[in-house]
Amino acid sequence: MGEPTYLLSVPGYKPGKKALLVFFETDCPTCQLALPYLNSLDSNAVQVLGLSQDDETHTRAFVEQLNLKYPVNVDRGLKLTREFDPQSVPTMYLLDESGHVQSSLIGLDKAAMNTMAAALGQKTIAPLDDGTPAWKPGCGSRHLEPATQDGHSGAGDVSEESANGPLLRRIAEPASRITLRDDEDPFEYCIQKFGDALPVIPPTEAKVSAMVTASGLAAENVIARVPPVYGEATVEKIAANAVMAGCTPEMMRVLLPLVRAVCDENFNAHGVQATTHFAAPIIIINGPVRQELGFWCKQNVFSNVARANSTVGRALQLILLNLGGGRPDGIDMSALGNSAKFSCCIAENEEENPWEPFHVDRGLQRDQSALSLFAAEPPRGVSEHTAQKGAVVLKAVCQALATVWSYRICMNHEAIVVLCPEHAKTLARDGFTKQQVRQFLFENTGVPKRLYAEKDTGEGTQLVPYYREIMIQGEPCYQKFRSAESIHIVVTGGTAGKFSAVLGSWAVGPTGSQLVTYPISPK
């Protein structure tokens, strides 16, 4: 049986060899997550061929932004798409040596991708714990989208019909221009209209244009929709907010994945931005981007010490205000708020970290730059200056961990433990691995049962039937966390001063906000 003739029109297809045809759209968030994993497949085992359902410009930008290493071509006229008829993208077809479909994978399905890789004699290509979901459905295939009046696919069209149609558009109109009167002060104008109650840099056309150019993408590309009002974050709108925050153009490299991360449904900015709780997104930066762009990770890491940290954290907050609508005098209903809502961006002090850095825990390679987002309470300080042993340091941390959310709540909350370099050093000297630190904290953090008096209706007492009883230093306690994985470890800060910190979570898991980690493209 010969190869299907239409395969001959697949650019780069080599007959007689196994092939993986990957149909995708450039604006599909699932495609953006799934396609980079295929870089790890050895081209000797299988030829990976990307087939874009979008135009050349968007396809090239997509390939460059995601750093795809395999051949990617536009499926002109959606010809191959119609032959294979995928219902959604991404859809991957594994073809045998004779060009016949052996199996197919739909959406992002890490387990299935790894099974396919194993069948091809390859290592795991999609780590299950790298911060992206194990499974995520994709978007409808372009050939099934409603056509516009001129008979073409509605994708990418900014006509009235597609703008009002059921599909979310990927290209928006340019941002409107605001021309100020000669007697208007641009600083006063911006602080009143778009600021965070502090002066901002006016987003002039020239400054915004430099930011857009640095992104390498078209100004009108929609990167995400920002909850809770789901304003479209185009490259240009992100750039305008970045200018206001004081960012330099090269920060666009961080801001685009940051906007995607904060709009990731697992992070659930919809809830984080509207809750009455303290929660605010904190950004954790890892990898070479720290040196490349000047992210600070030493003393005063939570403070106003470096332009990169301060302006990227501020840009995120301005985007959440101006595009997401989470204004602190409106939809954001936090009872007391959180000073992190001005800006909160820390970097890990990987050089003083005796263990693997945080983004490696999240499944990424050490030399991959990355950002993580966690919806956090304000930090609780932990001072321990006289302990000689690592275990004694950890017991001090346990006391702070026990008060996350509220002292008698022992449900499924999480926490980030920020260890200062001196504490980390003591722990490493005593032979603690990072996993042993997490396990120790898990096993030794609890709330004494004596604090739950009868007829007390305080928060947490009504949930006692769900709690797990343990003994800590001879005292019956309820265990604070559900697993060691609820506790995340970050090492950062100055090398002098034995001060660590605990940052509690908001609601977590699928019904709350989940820690997300996104890669940052190399320079």
Place this chain on the structure above:
Amino acid sequence: MPITLVHPGNEKVATAAAPPPRLSTLSGKKIGLLDISKPGGSHFLDRMEQLLRQTYGAADVVRVKKPTYTKNAPQAVIDQLRGMDAVIEGLAD
């Protein structure tokens, strides 16, 4: 020379929907009660159901629950409330 700025905000104008006409009576009406899944919400809605049935003569009271208070109601939850004469959404805390 006038300064021109790039608009950094959301420019989509939200249009207000006109509220449906108010009910003149609850008697004989189908009322949906939406529990958003906050602790304590069911206490309030239990009492509402009792009042609607016993004091106001509602024909039916349909109880629906969101999986989580932190996110929008999924379509399946909204669909269960179609056909109601009125819906009461219960908060808590």
